[in-house]
Amino acid sequence: xxxxxxxxxxxxxxxxxxxxxxxxxxxxxxxxxxxxxxxxxxxxxxxxxxxxxxxxxxxxxxxxxxxxxxxxxxxxxxxxxxxxxxxxxxxxxxxxxxxxxxxxxxxxxxxxxxxxxxxxxxxxxxxxxxxxxxxxxxxxxxxxxxxxxxxxxxxxxxxxxxxxxxxxxxxxxxxxxxxxxxxxxxxxxxxxxxxxxxxxxxxxxxxxxxxxxxxxxxxxxxxxxxxxxxxxxxxxxxxxxxxxxxxxxxxxxxxxxxxxxxxxxxxxxxxxxxxxxxx
Amino acid sequence: xxxxxxxxxxxxxxxxxxxxxxxxxxxxxxxxxxxxxxxxxxxxxxxxxxxxxxxxxxxxxxxxxxxxxxxxxxxxxxxxxxxxxxxxxxxxxxxxxxxxxxxxxxxxxxxxxxxxxxxxxxxxxxxxxxxxxxxxxxxxxxxxxxxxxxxxxxxxxxxxxxxxxxxxxxxxxxxxxxxxxxxxxxxxxxxxxxxxxxxxxxxxxxxxxxxxxxxxxxxxxxxxxxxxxxxxxxxxxxxxxxxxxxxxxxxxxxxxxxxxxxxxxxxxxxxxxxxxxxxxxxxxxxxxxxxxxxxxxxxxxxxxxxxxxxxxxxxxxxxxxxxxxxxxxxxxxxxxxxxxxxxxxxxxxxxxxxxxxxxxxxxxxxxxxxxxxxxxxxxxxxxxxxxxxxxxxxxxxxxxxxxxxxxxxxxxxxxxxxxxxxxxxxxxxxxxxxxxxxxxxxxxxxxxxxxxxxxxxxxxxxxxxxxxxxxxxxxxxxxxxxxxxxxxxxxxxxxxxxxxxxxxxxxxxxxxxxxxxxxxxxxxxxxxxxxxxxx
Numbered sequence: 001x002x003x004x005x006x007x008x009x010x011x012x013x014x015x016x017x018x019x020x021x022x023x024x025x026x027x028x029x030x031x032x033x034x035x036x037x038x039x040x041x042x043x044x045x046x047x048x049x050x051x052x053x054x055x056x057x058x059x060x061x062x063x064x065x066x067x068x069x070x071x072x073x074x075x076x077x078x079x080x081x082x083x084x085x086x087x088x089x090x091x092x093x094x095x096x097x098x099x100x101x102x103x104x105x106x107x108x109x110x111x112x113x114x115x116x117x118x119x120x121x122x123x124x125x126x127x128x129x130x131x132x133x134x135x136x137x138x139x140x141x142x143x144x145x146x147x148x149x150x151x152x153x154x155x156x157x158x159x160x161x162x163x164x165x166x167x168x169x170x171x172x173x174x175x176x177x178x179x180x181x182x183x184x185x186x187x188x189x190x191x192x193x194x195x196x197x198x199x200x201x202x203x204x205x206x207x208x209x210x211x212x213x214x215x216x217x218x219x220x221x222x223x224x225x226x227x228x229x230x231x232x233x234x235x236x237x238x239x240x241x242x243x244x245x246x247x248x249x250x251x252x253x254x255x256x257x258x259x260x261x262x263x264x265x266x267x268x269x270x271x272x273x274x275x276x277x278x279x
Numbered sequence: 280x281x282x283x284x285x286x287x288x289x290x291x292x293x294x295x296x297x298x299x300x301x302x303x304x305x306x307x308x309x310x311x312x313x314x315x316x317x318x319x320x321x322x323x324x325x326x327x328x329x330x331x332x333x334x335x336x337x338x339x340x341x342x343x344x345x346x347x348x349x350x351x352x353x354x355x356x357x358x359x360x361x362x363x364x365x366x367x368x369x370x371x372x373x374x375x376x377x378x379x380x381x382x383x384x385x386x387x388x389x390x391x392x393x394x395x396x397x398x399x400x401x402x403x404x405x406x407x408x409x410x411x412x413x414x415x416x417x418x419x420x421x422x423x424x425x426x427x428x429x430x431x432x433x434x435x436x437x438x439x440x441x442x443x444x445x446x447x448x449x450x451x452x453x454x455x456x457x458x459x460x461x462x463x464x465x466x467x468x469x470x471x472x473x474x475x476x477x478x479x480x481x482x483x484x485x486x487x488x489x490x491x492x493x494x495x496x497x498x499x500x501x502x503x504x505x506x507x508x509x510x511x512x513x514x515x516x517x518x519x520x521x522x523x524x525x526x527x528x529x530x531x532x533x534x535x536x537x538x539x540x541x542x543x544x545x546x547x548x549x550x551x552x553x554x555x556x557x558x559x560x561x562x563x564x565x566x567x568x569x570x571x572x573x574x575x576x577x578x579x580x581x582x583x584x585x586x587x588x589x590x591x592x593x594x595x596x597x598x599x600x601x602x603x604x605x606x607x608x609x610x611x612x613x614x615x616x617x618x619x620x621x622x623x624x625x626x627x628x629x630x631x632x633x634x635x636x637x638x639x640x641x642x643x644x645x646x647x648x649x650x651x652x653x654x655x656x657x658x659x660x661x662x663x664x665x666x667x668x669x670x671x672x673x674x675x676x677x678x679x680x681x682x683x684x685x686x687x688x689x690x691x692x693x694x695x696x697x698x699x700x701x702x703x704x705x706x707x708x709x710x711x712x713x714x715x716x717x718x719x720x721x722x723x724x725x726x727x728x729x730x731x732x733x734x735x736x737x738x739x740x741x742x743x744x745x746x747x748x749x750x751x752x753x754x755x756x757x758x759x760x761x762x763x764x765x766x767x768x769x770x771x772x773x774x775x776x777x778x779x780x781x782x783x784x785x786x787x788x789x790x791x792x793x794x795x796x797x798x799x800x801x802x803x804x805x806x807x808x809x810x811x812x813x814x
Contacts, residue, residue, distance in 0.1 A: 002648075013705065018785075050315075067770065161493045161706075166649055166650045166682070167645040167646070167651035168650065168651050168652050170611055170643070170645065170651075171643070171645065171651060171661075171710075171713065172653075172664065172665075173611060173638070173672040174609055174638055174641070174643055174665070174717075175639075175663070175664050175665030175668055175669075175713075176635045176636065176638035176639060176641055176665060176668045176669055177635075177664060177668050178635065181668075186653055186656075189655050190653070190654065190655060
């Protein structure tokens, strides 16, 4: 309750939440708004925005409705963002938790494994993975998850290490609880706040990554996404600016919204660390 | 002639705090060369006044009313620039935790020289000379080396000396000392107190000494002010206040202090609850290809026994290995060799599974009441997790938890609350209830009352004494505070650098100490008053 209140007093976070809810609503309503889907050719190509009724953002190189594309693109972006973040957490949290809790060779092993992924540039690795796996929505999501879990593992490891040193963990040991139940029931719940904050920011990064991949033509060819729209429009960027401009705005707004939410969550979960003058 | 004259000072707390004023309507003076002790428990507002004088009030807290006259000016209302000129130059301050008060990345010499630099005194070469002089004056060993040392290379007492050197750099008229010895061992504390007394003698500066410890007051104070809830409840010379306290609160505080009176110990001659034999634990730190590893003998061949129903006090300074010994007994630390027999089981030799089953035999009460309870679990869960893991039926464990909360004086209804809803002393009671919930054969109390205010400390000690009688508990009571140990324990064991140097009945150890180190420890206890047996 107090957490929620603190979150609500943060105007930036509220704005972010409002934008995100709008994007989610649009994504959910896509089939209702545009039952013909994003690929249907509805008018002649290169219609300027606000010039034709029913096509507020104009048409693209093949006469498809830009707005319909945006609406369907929102589904892909959110889906990829959420699912890949979830997968990254599923890899990173257990690995980091085990490394931090057991230490010694478990820690060494897990961290060297993590570093192996961290030494390869994220984006390059994602490109390689998608290229090998064939570009489908699933493979893109998996690729993004694989490149984004290492920071999670490191964060969780550090948090678990610090919580494990607290006396209530010693007390739980003395109570005869097993290691696993100490880790799951005593330690992990106390590391949740930074993980939530990081996850909200990871969704934003994942959306950017997916857009970048689609921009390079490595997106799923059967799925309309924001990155794909920009990528397809880059050859005509001087004559038809709106084809890349509006998807760009959509990406900026969504990522901004997620970042604002992440920051708001951070302030709400760690009231002692929040910046001065807000208390 | 007074150096500082505070009149009618009120400091307002932000809205929503537990009271309106941190300090309300306080007036007092400090004369030149005088040591004024401001005494009070945590939250009494004793540090707030000092912070206000130095312009260090936290966000949202402000001076509401009143003046503080220093050198003909009201220093509460001078500009930031004037205040900066005043700080360090004419008023200096030392803090409780010397490690965090010193910059970890700067050499000691540079930090002292920086004080001169900030006030534009002397040329750089002279500053170094002056710094060296100061280091000598505060009696730091090997000044040439210390001046180039980093804070982490010094011990706690040495760091506090370095802080004092910085404070003295510009010969201030007033030195504010905010609990400067609280984080230190007794012997170090005694040295620092003596240093402050010497320096007062030499420089004639006034000292405002903030403390919670009446023992320290007895050692050092000329005059005393006792504060409670931001108000001055008693003032007077040290002898007046200590020997003839007028206010109820002062009397209660003085009563709560574990006195030097040593109770005649009771004979306990029953079966042993704990038998430690030749226990050893060595920590190896550092060490690499080219450096030799540093081996610290935390426990060096210690043997002792605790009888059933006995309280054994384990005293020693920080780093003496007393906590490691406690943790080795509960097997949070695995000893290198030796045995720890509890009720016929050797705790040191069990494997993981056997250990889990035997855990309940020894329980521990921890030092930090804020870190020893999981903030996300209700008290009920803290008290039942262990018994349930041990195989006690859930309903029975819950009933027992309620009963135990009654026993420790918190009421059965409190089980549904979260730890943050309790005060420090109450949390410590929960910690004790948690230990009792496992029906242990031995309880280890690791500095269990060290983090508490004296009056709360006395209550928790009373509780322990009461529980001990009712349940015939065996307790290993680890503490650095000899006065506390004298209150509760039947026998005392003294540890130094991992070795057990003396063990015996309380009266023997306190009245007739055999080992030099024990004598040093006893002499260092502030407040004196040792060497009398209770009538």
